[in-house]
Amino acid sequence: MISFRSAVVCGLVHFCSLHAALAGSVSTQQIIKDLKATLSPGSEVVLTSDPAFAQDFTARFSGTHAPQFVVAAKPKLVTDVQKLIKYASRQKVPFLATGGGHGYTWSLGQLQNAIQLDLGNFQTxxxxxxxxxxxxxxxxxxxxxxxxxxxxxxxxxxxxxxxxxxxxxxxxxxxxxxxxxxxxxxxxxxxxxxxxxxxxxxxxxxxxxxxxxxxxxxxxxxxxxxxxxxxxxxxxTNQGRVTVVNAMFPANLSTSVWQATNKYVGHHPKELAILFAIRFNETLGGMSFVGSFIYFGPETQALEVIKPFLDLNPLYLEVINDASYSNFSSVALYGDVADIGPKKSIDFAPYTLNLYKVDVKNLVSSLNHMNATLTANLNLRPATLSWAQYSPEGYLKFPLESSAFAYRDVVVWFSYDGFTTDPAQIPALDKFGKDIRGLVQRGSGRRDLETYVHFSHGDEGPAAWYTKGxxxxxxxxxxxxxxxxxxxxxxxxxxx
Missing domain, CATH: 3.30.465.10 (Uridine Diphospho-n-acetylenolpyruvylglucosamine Reductase; domain 3)
Structure with a gap:
């Protein structure tokens, strides 16, 4: 995903399997009874088989490798959260706190027969x-x-x-x-x-x-x-006004597109974000770049700053000079972000890595491999590469030791999403995504794999998410x- 990535997962378990599910020490019915007696009025506790679960609790974005909940609780007060945590610890029942319902790592699939701690009452x-x-x-x-x-x-x-x-x-x-x-x-x-x-x-x-x-x-x-x-x-910034330029480039311009992105490395204007969704285009019969250039400033400056891309004569060009801080993501990438974000239970295989340089030769080679593979295999065509290139200026203002956030000098946040409407296709999309990650990793600028924790597949390990140091x-x-x-x-x- 571009930084518009979303995710995690909501797996429902049928009531008939619940009693043996929860850690042996306490039955599901007892948990429901205990939590209802413990939490304050205004809190809600239901079985996930109850229709109220779908109506009152936050659904998750991804349906792949989902955590499985058997009980859902929506605490009213912070002291209710405290009581639930103490109860779950005492009874040795696993739980997961959920807010917006995103974060799509497959590591969550390890969580089974659990309590969902829904923070939906904390909305102020x-x-x-x-x-x-x-x-x-x-x-x-x-x-x-x-x-x-x-x-x-x-x-x-x-x-x-x-x-x-x-x-x-x-x-x-x-x-x-x-x-x-x-x-x-x-x-x-x-x-x-x-x-x-x-x-x-x-x-x-x-x-x-x-x-x-x-x-x-x-x-x-x-x-x-x-x-x-x-x-x-x-x-x-700029009184909240934002310029968004959407453009599309065919795959035969990939070398030029990568070269253009490389021109910003080392002197990327802080006002500019460069996003690409790279996918198979049925009309073109091959890969294409759907790009967005988000500029926190006036149109005239934006067009001058992104001139290296405009000089490539994109197939389609859309200049939106009246976007704002409140809606820029809704119009970026021709509305893709606005369309994807609210959806729930999407099946997909995610892979990601941090890039510390733009290796044009390696990126062209990787895209050519993807183009050839998707041309020959229709089932893999939903696969999308996402490219988010932000100025590191603001991140580098803060010392590395100031927080657990590990990656302040990343040039590009690169991701693969194997989206599908057929869950049976996930294994093939997963394998292909891992292959693509390996190819792009060769030109990442780092020997070891490093990934932003929120974009990660879940197989990378703690050293990749948080760094060994x-x-x-x-x-x-x-x-x-x-x-x-x-x-x-x-x-x-x-x-x-």
Whole structure:
């Protein structure tokens, strides 16, 4: 995915299999009874076989390698979250906290017969425009925040998909088009309320539990449930107006397109984001580049900055000079992001890696291989490559040791998505995706595989998600804040 990537998964288990499911120590019916008696009025607890589950609880984006829930609970208060965690720990029942319903790693498929801890009641947004701060609940989505801030002439860095949860985005770092100005989303976090694996409700900030504050900004899903977050916000760039240029290039221009992207390496304007969705085009009979150039500034400047691409005479060109901070992602890539984001239970195989250079020769070779393979195999044609190239200027303002977010000098966030409407095609799309990742990795600029945790397949391992250098410190934090490894399903630092 481009940075509009979304995901995770919602697997439903039929009631007849529930009683043997939950860890032997307590029956499903007992869990329902206990939680209803324990949680405060206004909380909701249901079986996932209950029609209320589909109606009242957040569905997940991806249907592949889904976690399986048998009970779903929607706590009303932070103390209810605390009670649920303590109960699940005591009864040795696995659980997963969910907010926006995204994060598609296949590592979540390890979670079976579990409780879904849905944060859907934590939806508040409080903006102090004069003080340039914002407080949000743990289930608030990007689209809610951008609408609110734009109306007040403010902004802060978000990803491309409006339906992604702000909390989840932050816990993995948070990359997106405004990173060139402000760094990662997590770099703008002031404090957070966290219910840890020990059952404590803590404030994490630079002055309180600073070690936990370090950890939740980049590896946050390893330590607890974040119920609220406080951020720095900023005056809107260009009064909130954004220029979006969409364009399409055929595969025979791939060398020129890669060469054009390479021109920005080392001096990428912070106002510019370069996105590509590279896929098989049935009309053209081969691969094509669907591109978006998002510029946080006026049209005249945007067109001058992206001139190397315009000089290639794209097949189609669309200039949108009246987009805004609140809707730029909806019009990017000819509306692809707006179309994909809200969908649920999509089947796909994801692969990703960080690129630290634009190796034109290797990229051309990889695309040629993909073009030949998809031309010969119709079942693989839904496969899409995603390219997100952001200015590193804002990320590099913050020291590497300032947080658990590990990747500040990435040139391109590169991804493969094997989308399909037929789950039977997933094994073939998965194998092809792994092959493509291996080919592109050869020109990544790094010997070892490195991947952004939110875009990852789940097979890469902790060293790829968090780096070898950060793992010892993160594992020490794990022993302090989650000694029973209750939070070990989403690309965990210590295995499953």
């Amino acid at each position: 947004i409080e903006v102090d425009a004069a003080g340039n701060t914002m407080k949000v609940g743990g289930a608030v989505r990007i689209g809610n925040v951008t609408q609110e801030l734009h109306a007040l002439g403010k902004e802060f860095p978000v990803g491309m998909c409006p339906s992604v949860g702000v909390s989840g985005l932050t816990l993995g770092g948070g990359v997106g088009p405004l990173g060139g100005f402000y760094g990662a989303t997590s770099d703008n976090l002031i404090s957070a309320e966290v219910v840890t694996g020990t059952g404590k409700i803590l404030t994490a900030s630079a002055t309180e539990n600073a070690d936990l504050f370090y950890g939740i900004r980049g590896a946050g899903f390893n330590f607890g449930v974040v119920t609220s977050l406080n951020y720095r916000i900023h005056p809107a 950060k793992l010892p410190g993160l594992r020490k934090l794990k022993r302090t804040y989650d000694p029973e490894s209750l939070f070990s399903w989403y690309n965990p630092i210590s295995g499953y």
